[in-house]
Amino acid sequence: MTDTDQTTLRTELRIARSALKGLRDDLVTDAFAFRPLPPRSIDGPVVRRLPERIRESARWLPHARLAALACFLMLVAFEFESGGAAFAAALLTGIPLVTVLFRPIGGWWLSFGAAFLSGAAAGEFSQWPWSVTGFISHLVVMAVVAKRTRPRVAAEMWLLTVALGAVFAFTMPSRASDSFAMGLLSFFLLLIVVLVKGWRETQAKVVEQVAVTEVERSRRTVLEERTTIARELHDVVAHHMSVIAIQAEAAPYRVENPPDELTRSFAIIRENAVAALTELRRVLGVVRADEPGRDAAFADSAPEAPQPTLANLDSLLANVRDTGADVDKVVTGAVRTLPQGVELSAYRIVQEGLSNALRHAPGAATRVEIGYVLGGLGLRVVNGPATEEVRPSHGAGHGVLGMRERVSMLGGEMTAEPTAEGGYEVTAFIPVAAEPKPEPPETGAGPTPEPRHGPGPDPQRKPWPLVKSTGEPV
Numbered sequence: 001m002t003d004t005d006q007t008t009l010r011t012e013l014r015i016a017r018s019a020l021k022g023l024r025d026d027l028v029t030d031a032f033a034f035r036p037l038p039p040r041s042i043d044g045p046v047v048r049r050l051p052e053r054i055r056e057s058a059r060w061l062p063h064a065r066l067a068a069l070a071c072f073l074m075l076v077a078f079e080f081e082s083g084g085a086a087f088a089a090a091l092l093t094g095i096p097l098v099t100v101l102f103r104p105i106g107g108w109w110l111s112f113g114a115a116f117l118s119g120a121a122a123g124e125f126s127q128w129p130w131s132v133t134g135f136i137s138h139l140v141v142m143a144v145v146a147k148r149t150r151p152r153v154a155a156e157m158w159l160l161t162v163a164l165g166a167v168f169a170f171t172m173p174s175r176a177s178d179s180f181a182m183g184l185l186s187f188f189l190l191l192i193v194v195l196v197k198g199w200r201e202t203q204a205k206v207v208e209q210v211a212v213t214e215v216e217r218s219r220r221t222v223l224e225e226r227t228t229i230a231r232e233l234h235d236v237v238a239h240h241m242s243v244i245a246i247q248a249e250a251a252p253y254r255v256e257n258p259p260d261e262l263t264r265s266f267a268i269i270r271e272n273a274v275a276a277l278t279e280l281r282r283v284l285g286v287v288r289a290d291e292p293g294r295d296a297a298f299a300d301s302a303p304e305a306p307q308p309t310l311a312n313l314d315s316l317l318a319n320v321r322d323t324g325a326d327v328d329k330v331v332t333g334a335v336r337t338l339p340q341g342v343e344l345s346a347y348r349i350v351q352e353g354l355s356n357a358l359r360h361a362p363g364a365a366t367r368v369e370i371g372y373v374l375g376g377l378g379l380r381v382v383n384g385p386a387t388e389e390v391r392p393s394h395g396a397g398h399g400v401l402g403m404r405e406r407v408s409m410l411g412g413e414m415t416a417e418p419t420a421e422g423g424y425e426v427t428a429f430i431p432v433a434a435e436p437k438p439e440p441p442e443t444g445a446g447p448t449p450e451p452r453h454g455p456g457p458d459p460q461r462k463p464w465p466l467v468k469s470t471g472e473p474v
Contacts, residue, residue, distance in 0.1 A: 037100075070097035339432065
């Protein structure tokens with residue numbers, strides 16, 4: 001024998017040992033281990049449609065069906081056989097079907113042994129080697145086991161079943177055998193069970209992956225939105241730090257002969273402000289990235305341009321109207337200057353609301369409402385149903401998530417939901433701390449009058465409510 005033949009022989013022996021080991025692990029080791037059939041999920045398409053009172057009981061429907069089939073086949077076995085053979089045929093038919101509910105591999109071995117006994121003790125004129133009821137029982141047992149195990153076990157059961165039928169067919173070739181029918185029907189049955197099981201597992205994995213992807217996409221969108229907010233607020237923070245540095249540098253020159261301690265304190269303040277500005281520029285260099293594509297109506301003039309505020313809303317609305325959209329703006333309350341972060345976030349929220357209206361409701365009339373109240377700023381962007389064809393959007397679909405992030409950053413509240421008329425409404429309230437009241441003059445000239453707020457809302461009114469509007473100005 002040449003070296004090549006020896007290598008081939010060793011390879012074949014190794015494959016044979018591996019196959020036998022796999023067969024032993026699948027069908028012999030812990031064959032009668034207790035592995036009960038789990039109840040059906042109540043989220044299934046069938047159970048979900050059942051009334052509530054019988055939904056819990058319907059979870060055990062697979063167990064009840066197998067038990068009912070076992071009882072039916074046992075009754076049929078009593079009809080086909082007579083005497084003690086009837087009792088034995090009934091037991092050989094029903095016991096494997098009941099056992100497979102709790103010990104799947106053990107139930108298959110019982111069915112396999114029942115087929116061997118029925119074939120060895122079959123009468124001259126009975127179906128052979130499987131009886132009529134044993135034929136059906138063995139098919140059902142293999143289908144149940146294949147559904148609960150991996151495909152390799154189904155192949156092993158089928159091969160052993162075919163081998164058993166072949167042994168009987170070659171042992172007694174003069175008798176008509178149903179071994180070929182068993183081999184053919186069991187092959188197609190197991191193939192269908194394995195394919196359906198694989199398809200369902202694939203669908204479940206796809207659904208799970210889609211859910212995980214959606215969660216990761218939401219997290220990424222939140223991080224991107226926070227990066228954008230940090231980049232936009234850089235100018236606001238840098239402005240305040242620059243003012244601190246300039247004031248700290250100029251303060252000693254406003255006092256004649258300032259103490260050395262005061263001069264050193266202002267110098268330290270200026271150095272820290274300059275160092276903070278340097279760190280801000282480094283952070284901005286890390287978070288700076290290309291702005292995601294926006295609609296043409298919302299493009300800023302240049303990256304170096306000042307961050308927009310509510311004073312720039314008229315220009316934004318003009319750009320939107322240039323696209324042919326019908327946009328109306330209503331302002332209530334005493335208009336006043338708000339903190340730069342609030343102004344910037346409010347502008348971006350209105351901008352995103354208008355962008356969503358253009359994208360998802362083309363041709364619809366849009367209304368922008370801004371309410372200045374004592375406790376903060378109210379925003380509302382509402383549009384009607386689309387009157388033109390809605391084109392597929394290529395965005396990530398997380399504009400509302402970005403708006404919520406901005407409002408949450410400022411400690412506000414926001415709602416975004418469809419309206420009863422078929423449109424969409426975004427409502428937000430951003431709290432703004434009230435400015436401190438001026439100190440009363442020292443010279444007594446009667447009581448100091450309460451500061452007036454102009455034509456704005458009554459100070460006793462509650463903050464701008466987060467409620468649906470009927471379309472009238474708030």
